[in-house]
Amino acid sequence: MNYSKFCCYKPHISSLTKKEIESPYLILDELFTKRTMEDFQNSLWNLQRTIFKDNEWRNYDPADFYIFCYDIIRLTDALWLVNKYSPGLSSPLNNIADESSEPGLMDNLNMLFTHHGNKDVREENNKSRTVLSNFFDNHYNGFNRSDIYCYLQLGLDASYMRNDKHEYFSMQDHNLASDFFRLSELIEEGHKIYRNGVRLFPCLPSCKETKFAIDCDRPTLLSYECLAKPYDVAGDFFVYYLDINHMHTGLGNWKALLYEKDFWKKANNPGNLIYLYECLIKLIEAVWMMCEKNDLEKYTGNYKIKTGETVSLVKNCSLEEQANPLLAIQSFFAFKKMHEWRILLHKWLTYSLSNSEKNAPKNQHKTDLTFNQLLKFLEASHLIFNT
Numbered sequence: 001m002n003y004s005k006f007c008c009y010k011p012h013i014s015s016l017t018k019k020e021i022e023s024p025y026l027i028l029d030e031l032f033t034k035r036t037m038e039d040f041q042n043s044l045w046n047l048q049r050t051i052f053k054d055n056e057w058r059n060y061d062p063a064d065f066y067i068f069c070y071d072i073i074r075l076t077d078a079l080w081l082v083n084k085y086s087p088g089l090s091s092p093l094n095n096i097a098d099e100s101s102e103p104g105l106m107d108n109l110n111m112l113f114t115h116h117g118n119k120d121v122r123e124e125n126n127k128s129r130t131v132l133s134n135f136f137d138n139h140y141n142g143f144n145r146s147d148i149y150c151y152l153q154l155g156l157d158a159s160y161m162r163n164d165k166h167e168y169f170s171m172q173d174h175n176l177a178s179d180f181f182r183l184s185e186l187i188e189e190g191h192k193i194y195r196n197g198v199r200l201f202p203c204l205p206s207c208k209e210t211k212f213a214i215d216c217d218r219p220t221l222l223s224y225e226c227l228a229k230p231y232d233v234a235g236d237f238f239v240y241y242l243d244i245n246h247m248h249t250g251l252g253n254w255k256a257l258l259y260e261k262d263f264w265k266k267a268n269n270p271g272n273l274i275y276l277y278e279c280l281i282k283l284i285e286a287v288w289m290m291c292e293k294n295d296l297e298k299y300t301g302n303y304k305i306k307t308g309e310t311v312s313l314v315k316n317c318s319l320e321e322q323a324n325p326l327l328a329i330q331s332f333f334a335f336k337k338m339h340e341w342r343i344l345l346h347k348w349l350t351y352s353l354s355n356s357e358k359n360a361p362k363n364q365h366k367t368d369l370t371f372n373q374l375l376k377f378l379e380a381s382h383l384i385f386n387t
Contacts, residue, residue: 003227003289006212006219011136013077014145014220015070018213020078025201027078028194031071037191041184043068048180050155057156062270063354065155069148070346072183075190081209082193083132085202089193090130131189135182147179149274158271217338219285221278226286231295233286234385241279244313244382248375250276255371257352258359270353277349280374281342287329287381288338299384300326314383316375328380335373344370 008014013021020026035043047065050056057065082089204210214220219227226233238244254276257263264270290296314322321328336344351359359367 001292003219003222004224006222007224007227008146008219008221009223011080013080013209013212015074015214016077016212017215018210020074021081021207021210021213022204023201024078024081024204025194025198027074028190029198031075032191032194035071037187040187040191044072044180044184044187047151047155048176051151051176055157057270058265061353061355062156062264063350063357065152066274066350066353069152072148072187073145076186079132079186079190079193080136081204081207082202083130083136085204085207086200087130087133089196089200090132091189091192093129093131093134131185135186135189138182149278151176151179153271153274156271156274157269158275159269160272160275214342215339217288219289220342221281222285222289226282227289230286230289231299231385233282234290234381237279237283238382238386241283242276244378244386247313247378248315251371251375251378254348254352255367258348258367259361259364261358262355264353264355273349273352277345280345283381284338284341284377287377288333291329291333296326296329296384300324314379316372317379317383321376321380322383325380325383328376329384332373332377332380335370 005012016024016027031040043064046060047068050060050065212218222230222233242250254273257273287296317325317328321331332341348359351357
């Protein structure tokens with residue numbers, strides 16, 4: 001399969017199930033039933049405020065911001081489908097004339113500057129533009145997912161960067177403000193379209209976008225380069241992403257957060273959990289791709305069991321899995337399909353960011369078993385790619 005079409009920066013949907021893709025009205029109905037348009041707007045500007053004001057996030061539940069950002073991405077996905085298949089549902093992009101001026105006065109004056117490359121104003125005004133086409137001509141879903149999660153990590157005080165956060169994310173104030181104003185307009189337009197009712201919405205039972213459904217096994221967070229060379233993600237994972245020496249302690253603490261209430265009322269840096277989540281998803285997707293292409297056997301064919309410090313870091317894999325780490329990888333994807341791991345980690349992230357909504361204690365034994373599978377997967381990946 002050609003995986004390049006799944007590049008996270010390409011203009012395609014990224015957060016909808018197959019059923020939701022086939023009926024995008026379901027998304028708008030869910031989102032605008034859960035939130036009023038005013039609540040959507042307030043959450044957007046609250047998020048922006050957390051980016052610029054230190055510790056502002058403490059006035060909120062961190063999970064609420066994460067859920068809001070995920071909802072924004074889903075809203076954008078649904079409207080992307082509307083723009084592609086039913087563009088007439090979107091409002092025309094109004095060019096409001098200055099009533100105090102004589103018609104054509106500025107058009108004639110602006111002709112003085114045509115050699116500077118200005119477009120003909122009359123030609124521009126004759127173009128059929130809508131609010132959605134204007135948004136998606138300037139942005140695509142790669143922008144939304146990557147940049148919104150960057151904004152979220154800034155707002156939730158992520159600390160894993162080695163330099164200034166705004167410099168790390170290349171955030172300039174004017175770009176950030178522009179992005180938030182465009183998202184505000186998109187929320188308003190989405191609400192207007194939703195109020196038209198379901199009868200005008202497209203039904204897309206066989207559209208090609210269903211291959212991007214999140215309830216299918218496919219990459220979601222990998223770039224062109226990573227899709228072409230998934231080994232690079234796996235090989236660099238414990239060098240540049242997560243420290244293998246602190247993996248068991250760190251993931252043990254993450255598991256504890258699934259049950260601990262009011263943790264973030266005193267603790268710092270909830271944004272780090274979003275980075276952890278994205279790192280794990282990237283590794284899972286990269287290793288899954290190598291399994292699908294039978295590339296993983298190239299790295300395990302000449303594998304020899306390790307001794308000393310390397311084995312001391314392997315606390316969950318059995319002796320048989322230490323001798324053949326591919327067994328642990330195969331067990332991981334037999335335990336859950338790739339997209340099921342992605343959905344589960346999303347749920348764990350939501351629980352761990354919340355001060356109130358937690359994993360049910362009755363599920364703890366099952367959660368322990370699942371975390372053990374994840375740790376064995378990470379240990380096996382380290383044995384294969386980093387020793």
